[in-house]
């Protein structure tokens with residue numbers, strides 16, 4: 001059986017890492033049997049990041065390559081029948097979420113001083129008090145360095161949030177009145193879109209990103225629709 005190695009669930013979401021949640025959403029959309037294994041320290045992962053999977057004697061790292069592997073190995077028909085133009089649009093949206101808004105959201109969680117305590121408690125709450133703070137400070141230092149190297153971390157807070165809000169406006173306009181980013185039914189792109197949008201809207205970080213995303217009724221309805229369809233166990237009883 002496929003094993004998905006990922007962080008523990010948090011904030012009432014399957015995962016606080018959109019990349020982990022993307023893979024779990026894909027597994028459910030594709031109807032593949034899987035189990036999850038909790039990893040606390042991503043440095044122990046084969047490439048130092050989560051998620052990764054183990055399947056049939058093989059390790060596959062990175063959500064992009066995991067989806068590719070699963071699609072090919074299990075002949076997942078989620079994208080069957082899409083036009084070339086639709087596939088290109090989906091690829092561009094996935095790249096924008098994976099490679100751009102991710103870093104804006106990373107800033108919000110780890111470096112916006114109004115929100116760092118929530119991140120510390122959600123991700124390191126299982127550690128005893130002094131250790132929790134020490135490990136959090138180390139992890140935050142790494143995030144700061146990563147954001148500086150990526151480039152976004154060189155801007156001031158309002159510019160970083162402004163860039164993220166542009167992505168949110170673009171995403172909301174792309175969805176329009178459709179029930180799914182894939183159209184009338186969820187397609188592969190919906191694994192990525194749902195994971196990122198739920199991670200912006202659900203956790204209690206009242207940042208300008210959450211305010212912007214929550215302000216679009218089509219995005220909040222989409223997150224609710226996907227949760228009801230794929231993770232009904234997370235809905236309040």
Ligand SMILES: N[C@@H](CCC(=O)N[C@@H](CS)C(=O)NCC(=O)O)C(=O)O
Nearest residue numbers: 017018019042049050051062063064
């Ligand atoms: N391109 C990777 C990105 C994965 C990623 O950035 N994972 C984060 C969690 S959201 C991680 O493990 N970070 C740990 C670290 O950088 O030390 C993918 O699509 O899977």
